[in-house]
Amino acid sequence: FVKPLYPVTPSRPPSTVSYVERARQHRWQCSDVTFHCSEGALRQQWIQTIREQLTALTSRPKHLLVYINPHGGKQQGECIYEQKVAPLFACASISTDVIVTEHANHARDHLKTEAELKKYDGVVCVGGDGMFSEIVHGLVSRTQRENGVDQNSPEEKLVPCSLRIGIIPAGSTDCICYATVGINDPVTSALHVIVGDSQPMDVCSVHHNNTFLRYSSSLLGYGFYGDVLADSERKRWMGPARYNFSGFKTFLTHHHYEGAVSFLPATDILGTPRDKTRCRAGCFICQHDGQLYSGDSPEESKTAPDVSDREYEMGWGVVRGKFLAINAASMSCACPRSPKGLSPAAHLADGTTDLILVRKCSRFNFLRHLLRHTSKDDQFDMTFVEVHRVRRFRFTPRHWQNDSELDLRENGKQLFSQICRDHPACSCSPAYSSWNCDGEILPHAAIEVGVHCQLIKLFTRGIEEQPLFEDLANPPCAL
Numbered sequence: 053f054v055k056p057l058y059p060v061t062p063s064r065p066p067s068t069v070s071y072v073e074r075a076r077q078h079r080w081q082c083s084d085v086t087f088h089c090s091e092g093a094l095r096q097q098w099i100q101t102i103r104e105q106l107t108a109l110t111s112r113p114k115h116l117l118v119y120i121n122p123h124g125g126k127q128q129g130e131c132i133y134e135q136k137v138a139p140l141f142a143c144a145s146i147s148t149d150v151i152v153t154e155h156a157n158h159a160r161d162h163l164k165t166e167a168e169l170k171k172y173d174g175v176v177c178v179g180g181d182g183m184f185s186e187i188v189h190g191l192v193s194r195t196q197r198e199n200g201v202d203q204n205s206p207e208e209k210l211v212p213c214s215l216r217i218g219i220i221p222a223g224s225t226d227c228i229c230y231a232t233v234g235i236n237d238p239v240t241s242a243l244h245v246i247v248g249d250s251q252p253m254d255v256c257s258v259h260h261n262n263t264f265l266r267y268s269s270s271l272l273g274y275g276f277y278g279d280v281l282a283d284s285e286r287k288r289w290m291g292p293a294r295y296n297f298s299g300f301k302t303f304l305t306h307h308h309y310e311g312a313v314s315f316l317p318a319t320d321i322l323g324t325p326r327d328k329t330r331c332r333a334g335c336f337i338c339q340h341d342g343q344l345y346s347g348d349s350p351e352e353s354k355t356a357p358d359v360s361d362r363e364y365e366m367g368w369g370v371v372r373g374k375f376l377a378i379n380a381a382s383m384s385c386a387c388p389r390s391p392k393g394l395s396p397a398a399h400l401a402d403g404t405t406d407l408i409l410v411r412k413c414s415r416f417n418f419l420r421h422l423l424r425h426t427s428k429d430d431q432f433d434m435t436f437v438e439v440h441r442v443r444r445f446r447f448t449p450r451h452w453q454n455d456s457e458l459d460l461r462e463n464g465k466q467l468f469s470q471i472c473r474d475h476p477a478c479s480c481s482p483a484y485s486s487w488n489c490d491g492e493i494l495p496h497a498a499i500e501v502g503v504h505c506q507l508i509k510l511f512t513r514g515i516e517e518q519p520l521f522e523d524l525a526n527p528p529c530a531l
């Protein structure tokens with residue numbers, strides 16, 4: 053596999069062509085090949101031909117807008133960009149305008165209002181999932197405003213963004229990068245941008261009482277992941293390790309939350325969250341925009357959500373109870389911590405999200421469930437876990453009444469946690485958790501979520517299947 057990037061033409065032979073080659077574990081790297089030619093005219097002809105071939109590739113970006121978060125992850129964003137990415141972009145003749153952000157939401161607000169987007173073929177962010185989320189919010193909001201679409205209406209069909217987004221991983225979890233490329237490596241991601249890859253991706257909109265709150269493209273998590281995030285935000289100084297610390301603490305705290313989840317199952321698609329197949333580069337299911345009807349699939353009736361013993365209105369299912377975690381994974385959410393992710397069979401661009409409900413259970417069982425995220429065992433194959441592939445869902449916490457109670461609730465929560473802090477032996481559980489929305493905390497517990505199929509595009513191609521010889525070298529181990 054040889055892909056010429058950029059022919060260098062010194063005044064005399066030899067000539068060097070840079071190309072992309074695949075390395076292990078989804079990594080790509082840049083190599084050079086040097087051609088020698090004694091005949092000047094022939095050499096010129098080679099260079100000319102390669103130039104023409106490259107110019108004909110219209111999918112390759114020529115002008116990029118780059119935002120760097122200097123405080124993401126281990127605070128290496130600027131250094132990673134300058135040392136590993138900028139030289140590659142220069143080598144591929146890509147011009148860039150680089151903005152190092154000065155505060156949170158700098159990139160989002162700049163994209164929303166100021167940036168002259170017509171000048172660019174794409175936007176690149178250097179940072180973590182939070183930085184990517186800023187870019188998504190900026191681009192999606194701007195696109196809706198320019199097209200007269202009201203984001204506050206939960207039923208509104210959103211207009212897809214035309215600019216592609218590149219992610220140079222320099223964050224703490226790097227889940228979006230890992231789940232769309234297969235590895236969080238800055239050079240690999242830069243090379244996917246340079247060759248002009250394109251991967252559509254779903255985005256969820258989150259509303260509360262007909263008010264737009266946020267977009268989410270990876271994880272929406274209430275209970276466990278909400279509590280982990282809320283605790284970890286106070287420990288940013290620990291860097292990426294804060295998630296392990298807060299994860300352990302939240303695991304020991306073992307709070308459960310009561311409420312009702314209603315959801316609209318995606319019944320018209322091929323594929324379920326329990327499939328063994330994975331969303332990979334050129335995914336057949338995503339190519340059909342999630343509109344694929346499973347004509348003669350006898351499996352469907354077996355695997356469709358069983359809502360017969362539950363309230364069932366207008367095709368919506370309802371589950372009430374006490375939950376340790378309510379998670380919606382719009383993609384696998386694979387990350388170095390869990391290489392198969394929260395929902396290993398989720399699709400990047402099928403217009404659905406996998407709703408995972410973990411009911412109250414013992415600490416031991418919850419630990420078994422968590423550990424299965426790191427092994428080959430099925431984390432959904434447990435009596436207290438259920439999973440549904442859905443197009444929309446709503447969550448209403450128990451005792452939730454209306455907005456005017458929110459302030460009361462917030463004050464009450466503070467008072468409550470104060471009391472609990474003052475009485476550490478107290479085993480009572482707070483009534484509400486918060487939502488972890490791609491790593492940002494949402495202020496509301498009651499939310500309504502809808503999936504927007506293929507609203508954005510990334511400079512990736514999805515995870516490529518590993519070559520056969522690698523599978524043989526690393527046979528899957530059963531536990």
Ligand SMILES: CCCCCCCCCCCCC/C=C/[C@@H](O)[C@H](COP(=O)(O)O)NC(=O)CCCCCCCCCCCCCCC
Binds near residue numbers: 270491
């Ligand atoms: C015992 C081992 C359990 C491993 C379970 C791992 C499941 C991990 C799934 C992670 C999904 C992550 C989805 C992505 C979220 C990000 O958007 C978001 C923001 O990322 P950013 O800071 O880079 O901007 N990241 C997060 O919200 C972080 C979630 C991390 C959760 C880590 C949980 C660790 C749990 C450790 C439990 C330990 C129990 C040990 C008991 C003896």
Ligand SMILES: Nc1ncnc2c1ncn2[C@@H]1O[C@H](COP(=O)(O)OP(=O)(O)O)[C@@H](O)[C@H]1O
Binds near residue numbers: 186
């Ligand atoms: N210059 C900045 N100073 C402080 N915070 C920033 C800056 N730029 C971006 N942020 C915010 O930092 C948070 C974390 O960014 P992210 O790049 O996701 O790193 P991490 O993966 O470590 O969380 C995001 O909420 C983002 O909005």
Ligand SMILES: [Ca+2]
Binds near residue numbers: 382383399403404
């Ligand atoms: Ca999806």
